[in-house]
Amino acid sequence: MSIRINVNGEERAFDGKGITSLLDVLRGNFFLTGAKDVCREGFCGACMVHVDGVPMASCLLPIELVQDRPIMTIEGIGPGGTLSPLQQALEALDAVQCGMCFPGMIMSLTKLLGDNPAATRDDIKRGLAGNVCRCTGYERIIDAALTLRQEHGLES
Ligand code: FES
Numbered sequence: 064m065s066i067r068i069n070v071n072g073e074e075r076a077f078d079g080k081g082i083t084s085l086l087d088v089l090r091g092n093f094f095l096t097g098a099k100d101v102c103r104e105g106f107c108g109a110c111m112v113h114v115d116g117v118p119m120a121s122c123l124l125p126i127e128l129v130q131d132r133p134i135m136t137i138e139g140i141g142p143g144g145t146l147s148p149l150q151q152a153l154e155a156l157d158a159v160q161c162g163m164c165f166p167g168m169i170m171s172l173t174k175l176l177g178d179n180p181a182a183t184r185d186d187i188k189r190g191l192a193g194n195v196c197r198c199t200g201y202e203r204i205i206d207a208a209l210t211l212r213q214e215h216g217l218e219s
């Protein structure tokens with residue numbers, strides 16, 4: 064079975080079983096290893112990608128369900144392969160520890176801040192409810208997101 068998907072603006076084809084998870088196709092077939100393979104149960108959020116602009120756990124998505132739907136992975140989030148403003152803010156605040164959760168965190172936060180650039184600390188906490196980090200206290204991650212508000216003049 065040949066399944067067409069669009070990943071980070073590129074048309075790709077996967078030849079294999081339609082039940083194969085999007086996560087396995089991204090990592091094993093397309094060598095896009097940014098989405099992390101952790102719980103495989105939809106619990107941790109480390110495998111999140113955008114499907115039609117919405118963050119989803121790629122470990123739970125059979126590839127046949129995303130045929131012809133635009134997918135964005137962490138590799139496609141920054142302009143021209145550079146770091147996005149959010150990634151730069153996370154780096155500047157030294158928010159990243161082991162990094163396993165960060166691809167998923169960034170996919171969730173990018174959507175959240177895109178929809179609501181004036182998101183409050185509580186909005187951001189709620190937006191990260193599906194992303195588990197075992198290393199950090201989340202505070203620097205939230206601080207980095209709030210830094211972007213300051214850069215855009217939303218907060219003094
Ligand atoms: S690996 Fe998909 S949610 Fe944890």
Ligand code: FES
Nearest residue numbers: 161164196197198
């Ligand atoms: S930084 Fe290690 S799991 Fe989040």
